[in-house]
Amino acid sequence: SCYQQAKRVLHTAVPERLHGREREAAAVRQFLREHVAARRPGSLYIAGAPGTGKTACVSRVLHDCKDELVGIRSVVLNCMALSSAHAVFPAVAEQLGLPTAGAGGRELARRLERALTAKGPMLLLVLDELDQLGSRAQDVLYTIFEWPRLPGSRLVLIGLANALDLTERVLARLHTSPLPGPRLLRFAPYSREELAAILHGRLQQLRGSPVLEPNALQFCARKVSAVSGDARKALDVCRRAVELVELDVRSQTLLQPPLGGDPAATPCSVPKRVGLPQVSRVLSEVFGERMGPGGPVAHDAFPLQQKLLVCSLLLLARHLHTRQVTLGKLHDTYSRVCRRQQLSAVDQAECLSLLTLLESRGVLELRRTKDTRLTKVSLKVEEEEAQHALQDVALVGSILARGLP
Numbered sequence: 001s002c003y004q005q006a007k008r009v010l011h012t013a014v015p016e017r018l019h020g021r022e023r024e025a026a027a028v029r030q031f032l033r034e035h036v037a038a039r040r041p042g043s044l045y046i047a048g049a050p051g052t053g054k055t056a057c058v059s060r061v062l063h064d065c066k067d068e069l070v071g072i073r074s075v076v077l078n079c080m081a082l083s084s085a086h087a088v089f090p091a092v093a094e095q096l097g098l099p100t101a102g103a104g105g106r107e108l109a110r111r112l113e114r115a116l117t118a119k120g121p122m123l124l125l126v127l128d129e130l131d132q133l134g135s136r137a138q139d140v141l142y143t144i145f146e147w148p149r150l151p152g153s154r155l156v157l158i159g160l161a162n163a164l165d166l167t168e169r170v171l172a173r174l175h176t177s178p179l180p181g182p183r184l185l186r187f188a189p190y191s192r193e194e195l196a197a198i199l200h201g202r203l204q205q206l207r208g209s210p211v212l213e214p215n216a217l218q219f220c221a222r223k224v225s226a227v228s229g230d231a232r233k234a235l236d237v238c239r240r241a242v243e244l245v246e247l248d249v250r251s252q253t254l255l256q257p258p259l260g261g262d263p264a265a266t267p268c269s270v271p272k273r274v275g276l277p278q279v280s281r282v283l284s285e286v287f288g289e290r291m292g293p294g295g296p297v298a299h300d301a302f303p304l305q306q307k308l309l310v311c312s313l314l315l316l317a318r319h320l321h322t323r324q325v326t327l328g329k330l331h332d333t334y335s336r337v338c339r340r341q342q343l344s345a346v347d348q349a350e351c352l353s354l355l356t357l358l359e360s361r362g363v364l365e366l367r368r369t370k371d372t373r374l375t376k377v378s379l380k381v382e383e384e385e386a387q388h389a390l391q392d393v394a395l396v397g398s399i400l401a402r403g404l405p
């Protein structure tokens, strides 16, 4: 349906065009040209708040420069997937095809240095989400950023992170030596106009009449730019608003007998547009009163599905004595809880978008991975606090009292 198409275009990770990132994309392209193509080792450090398009920009440029990068070994690694900071070494070694078995930390480091300074084509290493290595990873980061400076190195390194103080603390050490340190590229939060252009650019790919009303789109861009300038959040809000209208329309069409005619014949008609009411509802769910340690308790109770998800998380936390579970596991438990309560359950994709809302309210934290099922969900509030905030003693109490289904 038009709603599914809208959700799909709002979801794409690497769009064709990155509005408002022309300068940054050009800088990355220039860096690749000066280093990879010119066979000069070096490093680039990209920093910016979440959702400012760092990953999208680098992926886009790598994709667009494919032809210039032929014959070059490139490795892209997301540090989120690593179990510890030091796990970055075996991960890189493995990607480079080096044997890792039986090698201790020291030996592995030596093998990596030897491989990176051996004769051969240039190597491009992209390390995304460097923050995930944690604050105790200074020596690890230092080692990595030293690689392009080793005599005879053939490494070109691009590191992406949220925190700028990675440069101030760790990379300051690199800057003190006479060898050139990493080049720094900052991604600023998006402005209202940029967010509007991004949302508009996505939805424009759909033919037919617009699914989202222009004033609703502008409203979303204004609110999100005022809080964080995070394109991911703006896209999430719109997707969620589309979902609300979709559910609404679906429940109404179930009540009405079909009027005959093939619904597939008019695939792009928009039964109901997504307007200000839905977008502002999602925005207040996301940015409204925050629940959380010390913060005010939300006055609007949580929507039912979110309550069910929190209950399931509480049950799992209690049962497994851990505050962190995977989304897959949570979704399984939640589905069973729903079945037992004779309520319908949402699918895993929608589950993730509801969890994103709960994350914005400080109830839990998500660590995203490529595979949605493996996304880590951690409870951020105490059981009592969560129960209190859910404000539905009857339902919550009964679910929790019955234990894991």
Ligand SMILES: Nc1ncnc2c1ncn2[C@@H]1O[C@H](COP(=O)(O)OP(=O)(O)OP(=O)(O)O)[C@@H](O)[C@H]1O
Residues within 6 Å of the ligand: 011, 012, 013, 014, 015, 017, 018, 019, 020, 021, 048, 049, 050, 051, 052, 053, 054, 055, 056, 057, 129, 161, 162, 198, 231, 232, 235
């Ligand atoms: N200029 C843009 N045009 C279109 N879409 C964009 C733009 N910038 C970001 N996006 C989209 O917003 C989402 C978040 O962007 P991205 O993942 O690149 O952020 P990030 O800076 O890497 O964030 P994080 O620090 O959390 O990793 C993605 O879906 C991306 O496609």
Ligand SMILES: [Mg+2]
Residues within 6 Å of the ligand: 054, 055, 056, 128, 129
């Ligand atoms: Mg990223």
